[in-house]
Amino acid sequence: MKKNGLLVKNAPELVTCSGSKPKQGKDMMDIHVIEDGAVVIEEGIIKAVGKTEEILGRFNEKDYDVIDATGKAVLPGFVDSHTHLVFGGYRAEEFSWRLRGDSYMEIMERGGGIVNTVKATREATTEELLEVGLNRLDSMLSFGVTTVEGKSGYGLDLETEIKQLKVMEELDKIHPLDIVKTFMGAHATPVEYKGRTEEYVDFLINEIMPQIAEQNLAEFSDVFCEKNVFSIEQTRRIQEKAKELGLKIKLHADEIVQFGGAELAAELGAVSADHLLQVSDKGIEDMAKAGVVATLLPCTAFSLKESFAPGRKMIDMGCAVALATDFNPGSCFCESIPLVFALATLQMGIRVEEAITALTINAAAALDRAHEIGSIDQGKKGDILILEFPSYKFIPYHIGVSTVDKVIKNGKIVFDKKKGGRIC
Ligand code: NIG
Ligand code: FE
Numbered sequence: 001m002k003k004n005g006l007l008v009k010n011a012p013e014l015v016t017c018s019g020s021k022p023k024q025g026k027d028m029m030d031i032h033v034i035e036d037g038a039v040v041i042e043e044g045i046i047k048a049v050g051k052t053e054e055i056l057g058r059f060n061e062k063d064y065d066v067i068d069a070t071g072k073a074v075l076p077g078f079v080d081s082h083t084h085l086v087f088g089g090y091r092a093e094e095f096s097w098r099l100r101g102d103s104y105m106e107i108m109e110r111g112g113g114i115v116n117t118v119k120a121t122r123e124a125t126t127e128e129l130l131e132v133g134l135n136r137l138d139s140m141l142s143f144g145v146t147t148v149e150g151k152s153g154y155g156l157d158l159e160t161e162i163k164q165l166k167v168m169e170e171l172d173k174i175h176p177l178d179i180v181k182t183f184m185g186a187h188a189t190p191v192e193y194k195g196r197t198e199e200y201v202d203f204l205i206n207e208i209m210p211q212i213a214e215q216n217l218a219e220f221s222d223v224f225c226e227k228n229v230f231s232i233e234q235t236r237r238i239q240e241k242a243k244e245l246g247l248k249i250k251l252h253a254d255e256i257v258q259f260g261g262a263e264l265a266a267e268l269g270a271v272s273a274d275h276l277l278q279v280s281d282k283g284i285e286d287m288a289k290a291g292v293v294a295t296l297l298p299c300t301a302f303s304l305k306e307s308f309a310p311g312r313k314m315i316d317m318g319c320a321v322a323l324a325t326d327f328n329p330g331s332c333f334c335e336s337i338p339l340v341f342a343l344a345t346l347q348m349g350i351r352v353e354e355a356i357t358a359l360t361i362n363a364a365a366a367l368d369r370a371h372e373i374g375s376i377d378q379g380k381k382g383d384i385l386i387l388e389f390p391s392y393k394f395i396p397y398h399i400g401v402s403t404v405d406k407v408i409k410n411g412k413i414v415f416d417k418k419k420g421g422r423i424c
Contacts, residue, residue, distance in 0.1 A: 005042035006382070006411050007064035009052045011074040012390040014039065016049060017357060017375040022293055022320035022365035028354040031392070037074065040064065041382035044410035049376055067413075072405060073392050075356065076375050077146025077383035078337055079363035082250075082274050082295050082324035084184075085136050085150045086129055086164045086171075089120025091329050104304050104331055105256060109228065114154070114188040117329050121154035121164065129167045130174075136327070136335065137175045138422050141415050143337035144404040146383035147178040147364070147373055149324075151222055153187030156200075158208050161185055165217040176414040176424060180367045182250060183209070183218035186230050186238050201234045205241045213245035219368075220271070221247040225261045232260055239268050248368055254278045255300075266290035272322065272366040276309045277301055281317075284310075288318040293366040296358075297326035298343035299334045312349035321350070322366040323358040338400050345396040352396050382411035 014037025023030065038055035040048040048055055094112050098104065107113050121129075140148055150168045155161035165181055172179040185204045193200035212218050221242030225235040239249050248271050253261025255275035262283025265273035273287060274295040287294050296309045314321050323344055327335040337359065344350040350358070364374025373381050386406040387394065394403050407415035414424045 003065050004063045005040065005047065005065070006067065006408065007038065007040050007055070007059060007061060008067045008069050008074060008384070008386070009038040009056065011037045011069040011072060013037070013073040013392060014049070014376065015073065015075045015356065015392050016377060017076050017360040018377050019361050019375055020371045020377070022291065022362050022370060023357050024288065024320045025315055025318035028315055028321065028357040028362070029351065031353045031356050039074065039376055039384065041408070041411035044382050046376060046378055046380050046382050049378060067386065067406070069386055071390050073387045073390055073394070074376070075385045075387065075392060076360045077373070077385055077407065077409065078144045078359045079367065079374055080140060080145045080148045080324050080327070080335070080337070081272070081322055081363040081366040082297060082326050083148055083150055083335070084153065084326070084328035085148065086133050086167050087117050087121050087154045087329050088124030088129065089117055089329065090333070091116060094330065095333070098304075105228070108188070113330055115191055117154045118156050118188070118190060122157070122160045126163060126167060129163070130170060133167055133171045134175060137171060137177050140335050141177055141407055141422055142404065143335065143402050144385045144407055145177065145337065146407065146409050147180065147367065147369070149180045149182055149367055151182040151184040151187075152218070153184030153222070156185060156188065156190035158211060161208060161212070162215070162217060165212070169217070176409045176422070180220070180369070181218045182220035182222050183212045183247065184222040184224070185209070186223040186235070188224065188229065197230070197234065201230070201237060204238060209241055209245055213247060219248060220250050222250040222252060224252040225259065225264065226252065226255055227257045227259055232264055235264060236268070243268070250274060254280075254283060262287050262292075265292050271368050274324070275300065277306055279309065284314050284317045284319060291320065293322050293362055294319045295322040295324050295366050296344070296348070297324055297332065298348060299336065299339050300326045300332040302343055303332045303334065308343065308348045311344065315350070315354060320362050320365060321354070321358050322362040323355060324363060324366075336400070338398070338402050341396045342399050352393055355396065356392060382408060384408045388417070
């Protein structure tokens, strides 16, 4: 008999992260735990949430596929709101140079870094990019990610930027994870424009961005706003154009030096400003006031051997903080959510409840999707995680190891650890 949907019952902790807006400052502690909780999902959408007793009084178990979550905490699916997941080639050799002491910017300035990946991505076929993309998405799913953002920016020409975004579009169709696409043509100046960044900015604005918008290939526009990459003025020009074209704004801001990126993000009405290792107090205040989500990427700081972003201070000053991996081939070849948790909680002074908010409802807000994902609330997508352990407190406690037993996406079980991984 065809069932009405899925019913998960007896969860010792059902962590709902309830809400449809980013949580700022001390509200990040409110993760809303229902003890002995249950959730009903019909046609991919959450129909009801509550105590098991109450839910079983309203819904007949026989009409549903039932998961008994006795001994297992239930949470919203994680949202990885900042990645560069589609790229050709790898940079393991450069990483070994960084281990011997060369800095990320030194390698970039002598012609390595992003432009190396640009060459490999231009040479890669769509099929090759799809194949590596699928493997990467499977790995993310195993860590409990149900929505991921992906940026272009390894093409830096019209053809390859479009190729990257179309690969993401296709991955979104063939893999259970949802992908949110960001155009990042202003990731570096390509070799053919070396020494002519201003002309490259004109090319982006006049030739590439209108095409991206016309073909509806991206929802966000991002810029690597950094000393010796794209200036504040160049970033402003690109992002004003993006807004004109209907794209929403993100920024790689204040990563290597303090540059006024966070202040600019607030001025532009950006949805998020990301990295922020060197953010100023004024930048933090501006983001808190303007409601810009401050997205912190601790695995990147760790991989670059830099100090972490002042996450504790940002929360204390009232920001909505999100956490993400920044998975990419250079500064952070790492898609590990357990490592994000470990660094955020053990190294940045972020509490476990705040870290959960940062990877669910606030990460959803960083993608302008807090109304449809990021919490277990009636009417939202049925994206939920079942852990192997009875409490969310096991997530950072099991250091660096995934605690995810099952992942449910749009009401369907798509990952089961005991069955060896992705099952649909
Ligand atoms: O977010 N900071 C700039 N962009 C990426 C790194 C990209 C790369 O090195 O390939 C980042 O860290
Ligand atoms: Fe990035």
